[in-house]
Amino acid sequence: DQQVKQNSPSLSVQEGRISILNCDYTNSMFDYFLWYKKYPAEGPTFLISISSIKDKNEDGRFTVFLNKSAKHLSLHIVPSQPGDSAVYFCAAIRGTQGGSEKLVFGKGTKLTVNP
């Protein structure tokens, strides 16, 4: 039972354009969402998060949008850079505002940004 779904295994975009990575969830008890980025041979690194009381959070080139009614979130990267090429994981937490509790991850989307 996949509670966090990333339905696109891969995405390819041109440098300078927008990258949009999507994530859907099924558990309405999730109240905090995070995006992690993973390079080969490295562990995931935290990128950006959003609480369920918000619908948008920005950090530089990265913006996360949350649509609670649709149980959908998306990560926008503008402009995309070749260094953004990595696997992006969407993750969710139930019942806490923190990030140190049990995370439920999606399968990830491999983003390739072409020069």
Added chain:
Amino acid sequence: DAGVTQSPTHLIKTRGQQVTLRCSPKSGHDTVSWYQQALGQGPQFIFQYYEEEERQRGNFPDRFSGHQFPNYSSELNVNALLLGDSALYLCASSLVWRGEKLFFGSGTQLSVL
């Protein structure tokens, strides 16, 4: 400031054997979580240790056990290895009371033959 360190980086075992993986948390962190990432999957939560006790556990059998030491480092033990245990095992640390985002190590790649 050293981040989360895991050892070994790679390991090959045969079915039925036992394995121990080690993790040192980021300096200042007191909570360690372990995740299993199978090929093509996202990381799956195994368990979390705080104050040397298992605080939360995911849907993993009792063959998976752990320990946290007074210096906050941690071990993951897997007994009676199965082929399906082949995966990347990730350790993550945090400061639980501040709700710190997880900091992950690079993982141990376990292959069970």
